[in-house]
Amino acid sequence: MATTSFSKKNLGLETIDPGVKPTPLTGESTFLKKPRLTSAKSKKREIPEGLWTKCPKCATMIYDKELDENLKVCQHCGHHFPIGARERIHSLVETCSFEEMDADMLSVDVLEFNAVTSYIAKLEAYRKSTGAKDAVITGIGRVGPHRVGLGVMDFTFLGGSMGSVVGEKVARMVEAATDKGLPVVMVSTSGGARMYEGMFSLMQMAKTSGALAYHARNKLPYISVLTHPTTAGVMASYASLGDLILAEPGAMIGFAGPRVIKDTTQTELPPGFQTAEFLLEHGLIDAIVPRKEMKERLCRFLDYLTVGQRQLAALG
Numbered sequence: 165m166a167t168t169s170f171s172k173k174n175l176g177l178e179t180i181d182p183g184v185k186p187t188p189l190t191g192e193s194t195f196l197k198k199p200r201l202t203s204a205k206s207k208k209r210e211i212p213e214g215l216w217t218k219c220p221k222c223a224t225m226i227y228d229k230e231l232d233e234n235l236k237v238c239q240h241c242g243h244h245f246p247i248g249a250r251e252r253i254h255s256l257v258e259t260c261s262f263e264e265m266d267a268d269m270l271s272v273d274v275l276e277f278n279a280v281t282s283y284i285a286k287l288e289a290y291r292k293s294t295g296a297k298d299a300v301i302t303g304i305g306r307v308g309p310h311r312v313g314l315g316v317m318d319f320t321f322l323g324g325s326m327g328s329v330v331g332e333k334v335a336r337m338v339e340a341a342t343d344k345g346l347p348v349v350m351v352s353t354s355g356g357a358r359m360y361e362g363m364f365s366l367m368q369m370a371k372t373s374g375a376l377a378y379h380a381r382n383k384l385p386y387i388s389v390l391t392h393p394t395t396a397g398v399m400a401s402y403a404s405l406g407d408l409i410l411a412e413p414g415a416m417i418g419f420a421g422p423r424v425i426k427d428t429t430q431t432e433l434p435p436g437f438q439t440a441e442f443l444l445e446h447g448l449i450d451a452i453v454p455r456k457e458m459k460e461r462l463c464r465f466l467d468y469l470t471v472g473q474r475q476l477a478a479l480g
């Protein structure tokens with residue numbers, strides 16, 4: 165863990181080593197000198213683990229509280245750290261407007277998959293470590309004045325893999341939005357289909373795509389937001405079907421991994437391959453939107469995409 169390698173320098177504490185610091189110039193300093201130094205020393209050594217995070221891009225040590233307040237974006241270089249599904253929902257919808265759907269839906273072990281550990285044991289471990297039931301949270305919420313069907317994936321639950329529950333929850337949310345005449349916003353992050361569910365996970369690609377096709381047939385907009393990383397089966401289904409496709413800066417987006425592509429095609433991959441910036445340049449992505457601007461930009465895109473609906477409503 166990064167916290168074990170803290171040096172004084174990283175923590176910015178190199179100038180306040182109490183062992184070598186001159187006596188402070190206060191009246192009480194003479195007889196209080198010893199206890200004061202002892203307490204300062206122990207404070208410095210007892211920095212709790214997990215209070216600071218090192219930015220992998222600019223190597224700055226960031227105070228976790230600051231990182232949380234900044235929606236898990238490094239304030240020094242703009243690096244986007246992963247963010248949990250609930251935190252992201254909180255950052256996108258109006259307070260208390262989100263009604264979660266299918267919150268208790270649980271995966272079952274259809275194939276009785278058993279490798280190093282069983283699928284059931286894996287699910288239980290992830291439920292315990294993340295506090296989530298599966299890799300996506302879906303529901304209806306309000307972004308600015310717009311009610312939308314919203315789905316947010318969480319990479320920390322089994323790599324955001326798409327099993328039957330993820331597919332079913334996404335499909336049901338899209339169908340509910342279609343019924344209610346609402347736009348859909350889907351925030352994806354995924355390593356792909358869930359291997360523990362074999363073919364059943366692959367079938368989710370067709371199911372979710374089908375639900376989105378009906379949604380589109382009803383002339384309702386769908387905005388797909390790609391976050392780091394969005395790959396494989398999810399990218400090959402609902403994540404790439406948006407009327408608008410947005411991405412967070414620096415997100416890795418693709419189908420197969422770069423090494424597999426390089427080995428298969430036997431060609432050198434261009435620099436920046438499979439990054440949001442590369443895909444924006446090549447037309448797959450419509451805009452790269454920093455996390456802090458996401459809500460406002462979504463709101464503006466939704467204004468634009470629902471203008472026809474509002475005009476029709478005004479005509480009665």
Ligand SMILES: [Zn+2]
Binds near residue numbers: 220221239241243
């Ligand atoms: Zn940084």
